Amino acid sequence: MRAAARLTLVALALAAPAGAVAAVEPRADLADVSDEVMCLVCGVPLDQAPDAPQAIREREFIRGLIADGLTKDEIKDRLVAEYGSEVLAEPQTSGFDLAAWLVPGGAIVLAAAGIAVGLRRWRRAAAAVAAVDARRAKTPLDPEEERRLDADMRRYEP
Amino acid sequence: MSARAFAVFMAVLALVGLLAYGLISRGEETLAAGDPVPATELDVLGGSGTGSIADHEGRWVLLNVWASWCKPCEEESPALQRYHDLHAGKRFTILGIDSQDNTDDALAFVERFGLSYPQLHDGSGEFAQEELGTTGVPESFLVDPGGRVAAHFAGPLTIEHLEGCVTPSVAAGRTDLAGCQFPGVAR
Numbered sequence: 001m002r003a004a005a006r007l008t009l010v011a012l013a014l015a016a017p018a019g020a021v022a023a024v025e026p027r028a029d030l031a032d033v034s035d036e037v038m039c040l041v042c043g044v045p046l047d048q049a050p051d052a053p054q055a056i057r058e059r060e061f062i063r064g065l066i067a068d069g070l071t072k073d074e075i076k077d078r079l080v081a082e083y084g085s086e087v088l089a090e091p092q093t094s095g096f097d098l099a100a101w102l103v104p105g106g107a108i109v110l111a112a113a114g115i116a117v118g119l120r121r122w123r124r125a126a127a128a129v130a131a132v133d134a135r136r137a138k139t140p141l142d143p144e145e146e147r148r149l150d151a152d153m154r155r156y157e158p
Numbered sequence: 159m160s161a162r163a164f165a166v167f168m169a170v171l172a173l174v175g176l177l178a179y180g181l182i183s184r185g186e187e188t189l190a191a192g193d194p195v196p197a198t199e200l201d202v203l204g205g206s207g208t209g210s211i212a213d214h215e216g217r218w219v220l221l222n223v224w225a226s227w228c229k230p231c232e233e234e235s236p237a238l239q240r241y242h243d244l245h246a247g248k249r250f251t252i253l254g255i256d257s258q259d260n261t262d263d264a265l266a267f268v269e270r271f272g273l274s275y276p277q278l279h280d281g282s283g284e285f286a287q288e289e290l291g292t293t294g295v296p297e298s299f300l301v302d303p304g305g306r307v308a309a310h311f312a313g314p315l316t317i318e319h320l321e322g323c324v325t326p327s328v329a330a331g332r333t334d335l336a337g338c339q340f341p342g343v344a345r
Contacts, residue, residue, distance in 0.1 A: 040258045040283055053227035054258060061260050082260055084282025107172075114165065 028072045033062055036072075036089050037079055045089050125156045188291035189299060189307045195221065196289045197305070203256050203277035204265045210278075211253065211305060218250045218308075218328045220320075221299040223286045225259040226267035228295045234314035235271040241320040242275045250328045251275060257295060258283035300324055 031047060039049035039058060046062075049055035061082070065075045079087045091100035132153060141149060189195065197212035211219060222238060224231040242252045252275040256264040261279060268277060286292045290299065293312070300309040300323075308327060311319075 053229070054225065057227045057260055057263055061263075082281050083258065084284060086282045086284070117161075 028066045028070060028075055030059065030062055030066060033066075033072055033075055034059070037062075037076065037087050038089050040083055040087060128156055129153060188293070188310060191307055191309060193307045194305055195299065195301050195307060196285070198285050198289060200255070200278040200280050200285060203254075203268070203279040204261060208278075209276065211301060213276075214251055214253060215305060216303050217248065218303060218324075219301040220250075220252045220324060221255060221290075221301055222252055222315075223255045223257050223280075223290065223292050223295055223297045225257055225295045226263040227259065230314040231267075231296045232271075234296055234316070235267075235273060237315055237317040237320065239271060239273055239275075240317055241324070245325065245328065246275065250324075253278065255280050255286060255290075257286040257292070300327060302327075 034047035037046050039046045039055040041054040042049040195211045197210045199208040199210050254277040257280045298311045302308045
């Protein structure tokens with residue numbers, strides 16, 4: 001009975017902080033937001049922006065939203081509502097901005113495919129040369145056949 | 159076409175495409191005299207609904223691009239409001255474009271200087287930079303009743319500039335910038 005009561009108390013003690021954490025999101029931080037939004041006039045992320053008037057105003061705006069208890073995502077939504085999607089440091093995942101994600105990814109995939117194809121050809125050529133060398137060792141060719149074989153093999157070399 | 163030639167062709171096409179995109183995305187040149195002003199709908203500053211230059215068709219309009227964080231804009235605002243008080247009516251108005259600015263800061267600026275002429279909000283600055291071709295604030299465009307640019311001014315305006323350059327145009331019904339000493343470039 002006592003053991004059951006102790007176990008219940010321990011379980012409640014462990015559950016309480018988890019419940020508290022689940023109910024309250026971490027407070028947004030200016031530094032955490034500033035590196036994900038742009039200073040529109042400066043053209044750099046806000047955390048790198050000098051003390052230009054527009055950057056100062058933007059930071060004050062963000063501080064006000066933090067003081068109002070908004071989360072980082074809510075703050076970014078408010079910034080977009082005020083300044084447009086250009087205020088976000090990362091391109092959006094819709095419309096033409098999607099190209100900023102797709103093009104580099106596509107280029108990496110194409111490059112990987114090119115490397116894979118090139119490797120396969122190189123291995124085939126290497127295997128073919130090894131096979132020919134092995135046959136030569138067993139069955140020596142006369143000079144004319146050697147010359148013709150070398151000319152044919154050169155076609156497979158990169 | 160061999161695979162290698164096709165790959166080279168695609169690489170060249172991609173490079174040309176990137177160059178073209180870079181050229182296009184550099185933005186437009188500033189509107190010149192005779193160019194029509196885009197009738198892009200913008201949010202009314204601090205209000206509901208939208209507005210554009212088209213709402214003032216038939217009148218001369220001084221299109222003034224500004225921001226609350228801009229010091230020269232503070233200098234010119236009293237002159238603009240005074241000029242509006244003297245001359246606004248059926249033939250003329252000033253239209254403010256608040257660009258790359260926070261709404262609350264802009265409204266505080268409007269209240270501080272008692273600006274009574276219409277104001278539109280261009281939060282991202284896209285209208286001012288991409289469509290008007292502005293390179294900073296304040297910049298102003300004198301627009302004729304047909305919606306075409308009559309003159310462009312970069313920098314803060316004074317009452318003397320406005321009386322000397324805008325009034326003759328509005329009064330004469332044509333662009334008359336002879337002897338006009340505007341700041342920046344007057345075209």
